Amino acid sequence: MEDIHHTCKWGTGEQWGEAATETGMSRLALSDADKQARDWFVETTQALGCKTTVDEMGNIFAIRPGLKNDKPPTYVGSHLDTQPTGGRYDGILGVTAGVEMLKVLADNWVETEYPVGVVNWTNEEGARFPMSMVSSGVWAGSIPLEKAHNLREVHPGTATQKSELERIGYLGTTPASYEAMPMAAHFELHIEQGPLLEMANKKIGVVTGVQAYKWLTVKVKGRDTHTGTTDLKSRADALLTASKMILHSHKLATAHGALASTGILNLKPGSTNTVPGDVTFSLDIRAKKDSTVAELKALVERNFPKIAAGEDIDSLNHGCTAGLPLSVSITEDFDSPAATFHSDCIHAVQQSALSVLGPNSNSLVMEMTSGAGHDSVYASKRCPTSMIFVPCREGVSHNPREFCEEVDCATGAQVLLESVVRFDRM
Amino acid sequence: MEDIHHTCKWGTGEQWGEAATETGMSRLALSDADKQARDWFVETTQALGCKTTVDEMGNIFAIRPGLKNDKPPTYVGSHLDTQPTGGRYDGILGVTAGVEMLKVLADNWVETEYPVGVVNWTNEEGARFPMSMVSSGVWAGSIPLEKAHNLREVHPGTATQKSELERIGYLGTTPASYEAMPMAAHFELHIEQGPLLEMANKKIGVVTGVQAYKWLTVKVKGRDTHTGTTDLKSRADALLTASKMILHSHKLATAHGALASTGILNLKPGSTNTVPGDVTFSLDIRAKKDSTVAELKALVERNFPKIAAGEDIDSLNHGCTAGLPLSVSITEDFDSPAATFHSDCIHAVQQSALSVLGPNSNSLVMEMTSGAGHDSVYASKRCPTSMIFVPCREGVSHNPREFCEEVDCATGAQVLLESVVRFDRM
Numbered sequence A, B: 001m002e003d004i005h006h007t008c009k010w011g012t013g014e015q016w017g018e019a020a021t022e023t024g025m026s027r028l029a030l031s032d033a034d035k036q037a038r039d040w041f042v043e044t045t046q047a048l049g050c051k052t053t054v055d056e057m058g059n060i061f062a063i064r065p066g067l068k069n070d071k072p073p074t075y076v077g078s079h080l081d082t083q084p085t086g087g088r089y090d091g092i093l094g095v096t097a098g099v100e101m102l103k104v105l106a107d108n109w110v111e112t113e114y115p116v117g118v119v120n121w122t123n124e125e126g127a128r129f130p131m132s133m134v135s136s137g138v139w140a141g142s143i144p145l146e147k148a149h150n151l152r153e154v155h156p157g158t159a160t161q162k163s164e165l166e167r168i169g170y171l172g173t174t175p176a177s178y179e180a181m182p183m184a185a186h187f188e189l190h191i192e193q194g195p196l197l198e199m200a201n202k203k204i205g206v207v208t209g210v211q212a213y214k215w216l217t218v219k220v221k222g223r224d225t226h227t228g229t230t231d232l233k234s235r236a237d238a239l240l241t242a243s244k245m246i247l248h249s250h251k252l253a254t255a256h257g258a259l260a261s262t263g264i265l266n267l268k269p270g271s272t273n274t275v276p277g278d279v280t281f282s283l284d285i286r287a288k289k290d291s292t293v294a295e296l297k298a299l300v301e302r303n304f305p306k307i308a309a310g311e312d313i314d315s316l317n318h319g320c321t322a323g324l325p326l327s328v329s330i331t332e333d334f335d336s337p338a339a340t341f342h343s344d345c346i347h348a349v350q351q352s353a354l355s356v357l358g359p360n361s362n363s364l365v366m367e368m369t370s371g372a373g374h375d376s377v378y379a380s381k382r383c384p385t386s387m388i389f390v391p392c393r394e395g396v397s398h399n400p401r402e403f404c405e406e407v408d409c410a411t412g413a414q415v416l417l418e419s420v421v422r423f424d425r426m
């Protein structure tokens, strides 16, 4: 808890409670605040006897030698970047619990069979540079380095991931690759970010996999015109059309038991008395199965152009004046197929949870899949992986009020430590 | 035409055609480009023998003495500011035609009975500082000076109208008031900004009045949450809710033969994987009658909170998952009641149009009301007023492609000149 709150002085966000620690976080990837948190991570892990390596994506690997060093380390990994209005636990809990593991091993003179490590992955959130888990994605060979380096800021600006890595001094020379930095396994402790554990009164979620998702960018092109002189039928109103699309995507998601969300919307020119001719918005589609996400994407690609052309999808046009036709273009920016974790790691987490929670704790542990993406998704492509979830208040995340009880943080950290040690022994 | 194109080098916008003059304009009120256009206006009118006065709102009055000077001048007025993606005619035609009037009077050694003047009104568009016609509004005593001075930029920034007036050197000392700067009459030449003249093959619109409008700001408050872990029923999605409101406002407008438009929408926090908790958008409502605008506003104030609470207005929720309730607040930022122009001025325009267009030109002239607001609305509260409309291509305005044929500009300018001379003689 000390490390969490100490490091949260870099990028502190909105104050929502009385206590000094009752604030959110706003530590966008590769910002100055992120650099400060990174510097802390490097200094702290080095002081605990680790060797640190920074790769071409700014991922930082801290390795503590084992008795034997001819096999790759078992890793704990997560991220120190946050959402623009995020909380103190998403990612941060996982990295600080990794550092805590290093401390406990050192304090107790424990030597592991093989090395263990802690990795801080760059830009897990995808909030500033719009691909989530992008740097574990490069490490896994799933995302080309070039593409990741050239990724531009979401909000007006010219910075790329590469230029910002350079600027804050975290553009390393080690290839960002599972071959250069191999892992025996990857464990990640994280707040659930949803309400299931809390609602079911569980203490630990044993994560068996992660749902699928895609991020699309939708550009609607109409015509700028005067709001006072252009009758409704002579308009090509890109915002009215985008509103229909957003509503339609929600209805599609409802019909498919899936999720559809728009978190970013920008329009031009942005004047009270001009009907906007250009709207660009993000669409995040998620479902348990890859096939559902693919189907939703296909429906969006089929129906959005119809909505733009004026067809009455979902009876949304009922009571509307038909305007002029608009056009729409849709690009896929990011794709994270459903992930299934490794039975060895799942087993290690399960055993550790029961051991930490004590006799008859079966009812406090639950298997679950993750709704959010995590670096463990990409890690799982190249090494045995699992995750440990702990409950967070009302399931709220990506919000300054995100909150995890101290005791739950501690339980999770203990399960993480034991999982790593179990895997190492295995 | 020379003055139009010469002054459009300050704040040139998007190029849409081959010719050097085929560009839009982006000359926001009180920008550096606006200062350059103002300097030109002051120098040019002074060189034509005018005395210029700048008032506390930066309105610039250029007065050419008459034979007698014991009565107020008959004015031509319009504006040199533009939309962010506007054209070369909206406002600019009116001011340059006023300057042309001064030249023609000078070239022909014409002396008027009483003084005549040309006024460049500040921030007619309301695009940068979100009240349209704000400085003629202060002059008319309809908008308090304080309120106008303290008006802030729409887009993130700290500038106010007063700070920008000071910065560009156009914060005058003369009170912005019809008492300090009285007018015998106010004539304004403007492109129609709508398609009616073109469709009806008319050359001159004799404007008898202006429709009513109000500008509202709508703030929707939900909750930031994670797009991947928050099921649809646990969301308070401010953008989904705003989309329903935008669609509903369009349906209300359709049902009332009115207009409703959203030109600005900002959301927070603006991250692909965060459901936005805050959305703020503008709503511009217009109708011929004040009572219709008032009724639409009342319906918006009654129904938007219901939409936020989850009620199924317009069956928009059909097929949607009901989420958590949200809240909404609505403020009125600007109100421009319907205006009726003065029969003396209307008559002067009508007579001048027939005189300029020649024998049997009755079929080329049309009486009409304006869909857009103009400084003539506020002028009409304090002096006899009318406007002259000329056709613009496809009725498009607030768009870089806004276009008015040279011959139509010239005809309009000639009608303007004759209207002023007629009124002066009267």
Ligand SMILES: NC(=O)NCCC(=O)O
Binding pocket: A090, A124, A125, A126, A132, A133, A193, A371, A372, A373, A374, B226, B228, B273
């Ligand atoms: N854990 C987390 O919030 N990850 C961000 C990636 C996602 O959008 O799911």
Ligand SMILES: NC(=O)NCCC(=O)O
Binding pocket: A226, A228, A273, B090, B124, B125, B126, B132, B133, B193, B371, B372, B373, B374
């Ligand atoms: N003429 C013009 O575009 N005026 C702007 C004020 C309005 O919104 O109608």
